[in-house]
Amino acid sequence: MNITQKKIDELTAILTLTIEKSDYESLVKKNLNDYRRKAEIKGFRPGMAPVGLVEKMHGRTALFEEINKLLPESLNKYIEENKLTLLCEPIPSDAAEKQNMEDSGNLTFDFEIGFAPDIAFTLSEKDKIPFYNITITEEDKANQKEVILKRYGQLVATETITGKDEYLQVDLVQGGKTIEDTVLLLKAIEKNAVEELFTGKKAGDEIEADVKKIIANETDLAALLKVKKEELAGIDPVFTIKIKEVKRFAAAELNQDLYDRLFGEGIVKNEDEFMQKITEQIREKYMHESDYRFYIDAYDALLKKAHIELPEAFLKRWLNYSKDEKIAPDIIEKEFPAFADDLRRHMIRNYILKEQKIELKHDDFLEHAKKMARYQLQIYGIHNAPEEQIEHYANSILANEKEWERIRDKVESDKVISYVKATVTLDTKEITNDKLQKLYEK
Numbered sequence: 001m002n003i004t005q006k007k008i009d010e011l012t013a014i015l016t017l018t019i020e021k022s023d024y025e026s027l028v029k030k031n032l033n034d035y036r037r038k039a040e041i042k043g044f045r046p047g048m049a050p051v052g053l054v055e056k057m058h059g060r061t062a063l064f065e066e067i068n069k070l071l072p073e074s075l076n077k078y079i080e081e082n083k084l085t086l087l088c089e090p091i092p093s094d095a096a097e098k099q100n101m102e103d104s105g106n107l108t109f110d111f112e113i114g115f116a117p118d119i120a121f122t123l124s125e126k127d128k129i130p131f132y133n134i135t136i137t138e139e140d141k142a143n144q145k146e147v148i149l150k151r152y153g154q155l156v157a158t159e160t161i162t163g164k165d166e167y168l169q170v171d172l173v174q175g176g177k178t179i180e181d182t183v184l185l186l187k188a189i190e191k192n193a194v195e196e197l198f199t200g201k202k203a204g205d206e207i208e209a210d211v212k213k214i215i216a217n218e219t220d221l222a223a224l225l226k227v228k229k230e231e232l233a234g235i236d237p238v239f240t241i242k243i244k245e246v247k248r249f250a251a252a253e254l255n256q257d258l259y260d261r262l263f264g265e266g267i268v269k270n271e272d273e274f275m276q277k278i279t280e281q282i283r284e285k286y287m288h289e290s291d292y293r294f295y296i297d298a299y300d301a302l303l304k305k306a307h308i309e310l311p312e313a314f315l316k317r318w319l320n321y322s323k324d325e326k327i328a329p330d331i332i333e334k335e336f337p338a339f340a341d342d343l344r345r346h347m348i349r350n351y352i353l354k355e356q357k358i359e360l361k362h363d364d365f366l367e368h369a370k371k372m373a374r375y376q377l378q379i380y381g382i383h384n385a386p387e388e389q390i391e392h393y394a395n396s397i398l399a400n401e402k403e404w405e406r407i408r409d410k411v412e413s414d415k416v417i418s419y420v421k422a423t424v425t426l427d428t429k430e431i432t433n434d435k436l437q438k439l440y441e442k
Contacts, residue, residue, distance in 0.1 A: 001070075003078045008112075011311035015090060015111045017074055024066050024107075031062040071109060085116040087311070087343070091321045114314040119351045121305050123423045129301050131294050131426040134286035134433050136279060144278045152252035152261065161186070161246055163199040169245035172211075172225070174236060179226055184241070188220040205243050212237035264383045286433065293436060295413070298420045299345050306351075308344045315340070352416045364411050365404075369394035372407075 002018040036054045037047045044050075075090060090111035155167060165187045172179040186194050193214035197207050212232075215221045222229045252258050259268040268274050316332050319339070352358070373393035377385050397403050 001074055003074065005082075009311075011115045011117060011309065012314045013113050013115070014093075015075065015078070015113055017071065017109045017111070019067065019070060019074075019107045019109070021105055024063070024070060027066040027070075028059075028062050031066055032058060035062060067107065075111065084113070087114045087116050087315065088318050088322070091314075091318055112314060112317070114311040114318065116347065117309050119306055119308060119347060121302075123305075123420060125423070125425045127301065127305070127424040128427045129294070129420070129424050130297050131421075131428050132290050132431045132436055133428060134290055134436060135430055136282050136286065137432060140282055140433065141275060141279060144282055145275070146251070148262070148278065149251035149254070150249075152258060153250050154252070155247040156250045158246050158248045159202055161198050161201045161243075162248075163194045165249065167247045167249070168198075168243055169247070171242040171244060172239040173242060174239050179239075181244070182224055182226060184224060185220070188217060188224075189214050190216065201243060203243050203245055207241045207243070209239065209241055210237045211239055261381065262383075289433065289436065291417070293439070294421065295417055298417055298424075299348070301424075302348050302420070303341065303344055306344070306348055308347060310340055310343065312336070312340065315343075349412060349416045352419060353412060356419055358415050358419060360408075360411060360415065364415075365398060365407050366391075366394055368407050368411050368414075369397045369403075372397055 001020065001023050004016045004018075005013050006016070007013045032051070032054055035058045036049055036051065039049055039054060039057075040046060041049045041053070041057075078084075079086065090113045093110040093112065158166065161168070163186060165185070168184040168186070170182060170184050172182060186198060189198070190213075193209070197209055197214070201207065211221060211224065215224065218229050218232060222232060225232070225235060227235065254271055254274060256269070259274060260266070262268070262274075263277055268277055316336060319332055319336070320327050353360075370390050373390045374385070377383075377390070377393070398407065
């Protein structure tokens with residue numbers, strides 16, 4: 001086995017692997033013996049077929065299998081021994097992929113490799129990165145209160161249709177056919193039709209209407225008629241709509257029952273305490289918003305500071321090679337900038353973790369999993385869950401491989417951003433949430 005390296009440029013090279021017959025001959029023979037032992041060929045007892053016949057039938061497959069084992073083993077050994085830091089796995093050349101391996105003798109394969117560029121930068125208090133403190137306004141508190149009251153509201157019966165998003169329980173009658181107890185949402189109906197046909201009507205009233213004219217959305221129409229969307233074309237759309245019940249969504253009332261459902265029994269006792277609690281919720285939410293915006297601005301600053309050059313042509317070829325289906329060149333060109341910046345961010349994160357000797361401990365991952373567990377339990381209405389329950393749930397999250405990967409990625413990123421935040425000078429700015437959201441539009 002012989003491997004040589006020829007540089008194309010500073011960040012790419014060609015590895016040429018020459019596999020001599022002596023490297024694979026004995027392996028192929030052993031593989032063929034396995035084929036012979038297992039082969040069931042008509043006219044021969046198992047394991048007794050002539051070697052020449054087995055070789056004729058399976059020789060190319062056996063050779064292909066052994067070469068496919070030797071190639072990655074040899075490549076990985078060479079990369080490890082020569083301490084090559086690569087961006088991704090080598091790409092076989094077209095010639096290597098199409099090489100005819102039926103001929104015995106030396107075999108040569110070319111692989112293109114892309115080197116990870118060197119990164120070298122330092123951070124200090126001379127570096128300034130914006131940090132946005134989000135001001136909690138009275139409007140924010142009012143909006144949060146409204147959201148909560150709507151979330152815990154319910155449908156209540158009402159007498160007259162006002163045209164303000166009522167829910168109607170109706171029967172649809174057409175000749176001798178009736179669609180019973182179907183729900184008609186006024187917000188699904190064209191506004192002018194609501195005003196002309198429904199406003200002022202009560203339970204017991206009847207309306208004749210072409211449902212295809214008053215309901216434009218096919219999904220809503222199919223739900224009303226209790227059919228599949230593809231069946232709509234064959235339906236006569238003129239129905240008599242018999243109103244059986246009118247309901248309106250009513251926001252929840254501020255009372256002890258709601259306080260207990262939201263925060264646990266007896267923790268909040270009046271509206272002032274309720275407003276304090278939702279202000280705390282907004283503050284926590286805005287802290288996350290501030291940290292997320294700092295994450296974006298910090299990595300923007302680090303990308304400019306590190307100035308990482310990438311072997312773009314190689315990476316575009318690798319993107320196509322690594323997928324099961326080929327990607328159109330225009331799609332690769334469109335998506336590559338985002339991919340390249342994401343790769344650069346990953347390299348910067350690893351560089352800081354290594355250079356600053358930032359340690360990651362199991363407790364770091366467990367604490368993040370506990371946050372996830374508390375949040376998920378609260379979604380199900382379980383507040384102030386016992387610590388034992390939270391830790392048990394957190395450990396079950398960590399046991400899931402995909403969740404573990406996500407948590408590790410998040411914890412690593414948080415550690416790096418914490419280091420950056422503690423090292424640079426924060427250019428602190430006061431801002432409302434509305435103005436912060438407008439920054440994303442830019």
